Amino acid sequence: MTQAGPAALTNEEVGRYSRHLIMPEVGMEGQLKLKAARVLCVGAGGLGSPVALYLTAAGVGTLGIVDFDTVDHSNLQRQIIHGTPDVGRSKLESAKARLNALNPEVEVVTYEMALSSQNALGLFADYDMVVDGTDNFPTRYLVNDACVLTGKPNVYGSISRFEGQATVFAAEDGPCYRCMFPEPPPPGLVPSCAEGGVLGILPGVVGTLQATEAIKLILGVGESLVGRFLLFDALKMRFRELKVRQDPDCPVCGEHPTVTAPIDYDQFCGITPAATPMSGSTDATVEELKTRLDRQDSFLLLDVREQREFEICRIPGSVLIPLGELPARMSELDGHADMIVHCKSGVRSGKAVALLRNAGYTQARNLQGGILAWIDRVDPALPKY
Amino acid sequence: MATKILIPTPLRGYTDQLDEVEAEGATVGELLANLTTRYADLRKHLYAEDGTRRNFVNIYLNDDDIRYLEKDQTPVTADDTVSIIPSVAGGGWS
Numbered sequence: 001m002t003q004a005g006p007a008a009l010t011n012e013e014v015g016r017y018s019r020h021l022i023m024p025e026v027g028m029e030g031q032l033k034l035k036a037a038r039v040l041c042v043g044a045g046g047l048g049s050p051v052a053l054y055l056t057a058a059g060v061g062t063l064g065i066v067d068f069d070t071v072d073h074s075n076l077q078r079q080i081i082h083g084t085p086d087v088g089r090s091k092l093e094s095a096k097a098r099l100n101a102l103n104p105e106v107e108v109v110t111y112e113m114a115l116s117s118q119n120a121l122g123l124f125a126d127y128d129m130v131v132d133g134t135d136n137f138p139t140r141y142l143v144n145d146a147c148v149l150t151g152k153p154n155v156y157g158s159i160s161r162f163e164g165q166a167t168v169f170a171a172e173d174g175p176c177y178r179c180m181f182p183e184p185p186p187p188g189l190v191p192s193c194a195e196g197g198v199l200g201i202l203p204g205v206v207g208t209l210q211a212t213e214a215i216k217l218i219l220g221v222g223e224s225l226v227g228r229f230l231l232f233d234a235l236k237m238r239f240r241e242l243k244v245r246q247d248p249d250c251p252v253c254g255e256h257p258t259v260t261a262p263i264d265y266d267q268f269c270g271i272t273p274a275a276t277p278m279s280g281s282t283d284a285t286v287e288e289l290k291t292r293l294d295r296q297d298s299f300l301l302l303d304v305r306e307q308r309e310f311e312i313c314r315i316p317g318s319v320l321i322p323l324g325e326l327p328a329r330m331s332e333l334d335g336h337a338d339m340i341v342h343c344k345s346g347v348r349s350g351k352a353v354a355l356l357r358n359a360g361y362t363q364a365r366n367l368q369g370g371i372l373a374w375i376d377r378v379d380p381a382l383p384k385y
Numbered sequence: 386m387a388t389k390i391l392i393p394t395p396l397r398g399y400t401d402q403l404d405e406v407e408a409e410g411a412t413v414g415e416l417l418a419n420l421t422t423r424y425a426d427l428r429k430h431l432y433a434e435d436g437t438r439r440n441f442v443n444i445y446l447n448d449d450d451i452r453y454l455e456k457d458q459t460p461v462t463a464d465d466t467v468s469i470i471p472s473v474a475g476g477g478w479s
Contacts, residue, residue, distance in 0.1 A: 047472045137474045161394050180450075182471040183440040185454060231470075242448050242470065324398065 007037070007094075013105060030219045031059060037106075037218045040064040040127040042115055043090040046203030047133030047210065049081035049158050054211040055131075056099045056106045060218070062129060063099070066111040067091045070186055074385065079201035117262035120146035128209055129217060131155040131210050137184040138265035144169060144177035145262055148253045153226075155214050157206040162199050164206035164232040167244060168213050170253065174226035178239045179247040179254075179275055184269045283368040284340045290378050292340075293317060297346050299338035302364075304352040309344065313382040315374055323348045328358055342374075343366035344385075388416055388461045391468040399427040413444060414457030416467060431469070443470040 009017065009031060014109040020026040026034075037060050055063055071079075071086045071094050079091075086094035092110040099108045111123065115134075122145050124130055132143045132154055140158075147154035147170040154169040156177065158162050170176045209230065216222045229242040252259040292299060293316070303310060303318040310320045319327050323343070335340070339356065341364055343349040349366050356364035367373075375382045387407040389444045392400045400406055401424075408423070410416035417438075421422040432438055445468040451459045462465065 135475055137472070140474055158473045160473045163394050163473070165473060176389055180443065181441055185439070185441045185472065196475075229470075240448075240468075242445055242468070243450065245450065245453055254422075 008032070013059070016103070016105070020058070025118045025221045026219060033220075034059045034215070035061045037275075038062040038064070038127045039129055039131060039214055039218075040124065040156060041131045041132035041133055042066045042139070043135065044081065044095045045069070045075065045133060046078045046129075046159065046198065047136065047207040048095075049079045049215070050207035051211045052095055052099060052130050053067065053081055053102065053132055054208060055214060056103045056108070058211075058215055059103065060106060060214075062107045062109060062127075064109045064111060064123070065092060065095055066113065066115050066123070067095075068112055068114050074296050078198065078203050080204070080235050114141060117142060117265065120262055121150055124150040124152050127152060129153045129155060129214060132157065133207065133210070133212055137269045138271065140177065141184065141268060142262060142265045145252050145259055148176050149261070153217055155217070157203075157210040159198055159202045160208050161197055162202065162234045164202055164209075164234070166206055166209040166213070166230045166232070167228060168217070171217075171224070171226045173246070175244045175246040176250060176253040178252050179250045180229065182247075182250075186270045189273065199234055205234065208359055245318075267277050283346075284365045285368055286374045286377050289340055289367060289374070290317075295297070297338075299340060300333065300335075300336040302339055302341045302352070303343070303371075304341060304348050305343050309385070312385050313371060313375070315371060315379075316341065318342070323352050326352055326355055330356075335362070337363050339364040340367050341365065343370050345370040345372050386411070388463060389466045390416065390420055391466060393469055393471050394470060395471055396430055397425060398426050399430065411460060412455075412457060413446060413451050413459045413461055413467060416461055417444070417457075429478070441472050443472055444468070462467050 014021065020031050021028055039060050041051050041063065044052065044065050048065065052063060052065060052380045053256050071082045071091055073087055075082060076084060081098050081251050082091065082094045090112065096108045096110055099106065100289050113119065120142055129152050130143060130147050132138055132296045134139060134143060144154055153171040154177065156167050156169050158165045168174065187360045190293060213225050216224055227244055231240045246253065248255050251257060277354055301315060301318040303320045304323040304326060306322050321332065339361060341349040341352045346366060346369055349370060353364045372384060375384050387409055390406050390408055392404055392406060397404060408416045408419060408420045410419050417431060421431060431442055446454060446459055446461065446465055
């Protein structure tokens with residue numbers, strides 16, 4: 001047993017962590033390892049919530065959190081670190097208050113910024129490991145590369161709808177994210193908002209798995225997920241496991257790496273301003289739409305969202321044809337030349353406009369910002385989702 | 386001889402919402418060719434226009450990545466399960 005010294009636990013801490021201290025796998029030695037540990041959590045959202053809460057409860061000495069978002073009503077269904085009074089507040093401020101209340105012994109360090117190719121290496125260098133709770137491909141590749149380059153394990157979790165994935169990438173002698181997924185999907189093939197959504201509990205399950213892996217790495221106990229890719233299906237309540245191998249040709253962790261510093265990840269993921277169909281020069285604005293509706297102009301307002309979304313809110317007079325059904329239902333548009341097309345935020349309707357123009361409806365125009373812009377600027381009485 | 390293929394959620398829209406599909410074939414390549422003939426819309430998600438398989442979709446035979454087996458030539462039997470594993474970025478769509 002370690003002698004009481006500067007790193008020893010206070011009597012209060014002994015009480016707090018007593019259920020750890022009486023377990024041989026943790027004990028005093030393990031609890032002191034937790035107290036000395038420094039974990040960086042990227043994202044204070046769905047995955048970051050349980051990660052930060054459990055690591056704080058467990059007594060990880062220093063917890064860094066990176067985020068730049070504010071708490072929105074639509075976060076509360078799953079981001080359990082935040083509460084209703086926190087809506088509108090910075091996520092970091094909200095998270096820090098909750099974590100300090102849970103365990104004042106833990107030093108919570110907040111970084112109110114977007115993780116970038118410029119700041120990632122410096123930030124990661126100060127920590128023992130990184131927990132990836134991000135929600136987009138550019139940041140995931142950045143987290144991975146910066147972990148490999150700084151030699152920090154990347155405790156990975158990802159979720160969509162009812163399914164989750166978890167593993168540990170970039171551990172010593174283990175594979176990295178790029179070994180498994182050398183390239184991101186092009187933006188057009190990523191499921192759109194219509195196929196998105198997530199069961200609120202799912203990030204709870206996957207984030208808790210990530211927190212468990214982080215604790216095991218700190219303690220040096222058990223079998224970690226290094227080299228194993230865990231898949232969780234909440235509907236079937238089933239876990240599966242796949243092997244992940246280190247790719248000797250991996251551009252970042254392979255034998256002859258070509259990526260030796262963070263790159264431009266937006267470009268790597270094919271995200272260029274031109275590829276975003278949200279702001280074309282022929283777009284209609286919601287103000288213009290309002291004027292034309294008030295004037296009772298003759299034109300078709302086409303909504304390409306899903307039925308479920310249409311049921312939440314709609315712009316009066318709109319006709320619903322979900323994007324997926326549009327190619328087969330185009331004949332229903334016969335006789336309409338003048339068309340304004342909208343979805344939730346403008347991405348799906350951008351695709352619909354491209355389809356329509358290819359089919360000869362050359363006057364079809366996209367509604368900039370979708371129904372969200374309509375609610376913000378024209379009809380705030382409608383519910384936002 | 387039919388082998389079971391597990392379809393991930395993001396691609397079920399192209400397989401009539403089925404999470405499991407059986408297809409014929411002696412190798413993984415044949416199996417996937419038959420699968421994407423039956424579900425034509427699935428094809429562009431698995432293959433690029435030049436016919437090569439997309440790098441961000443991993444194909445597993447049981448628990449092993451076919452990149453480390455014999456790739457498309459990897460033999461399959463009726464007892465095997467083939468899984469399509471896409472990369473997923475989501476963290477809660479915050």
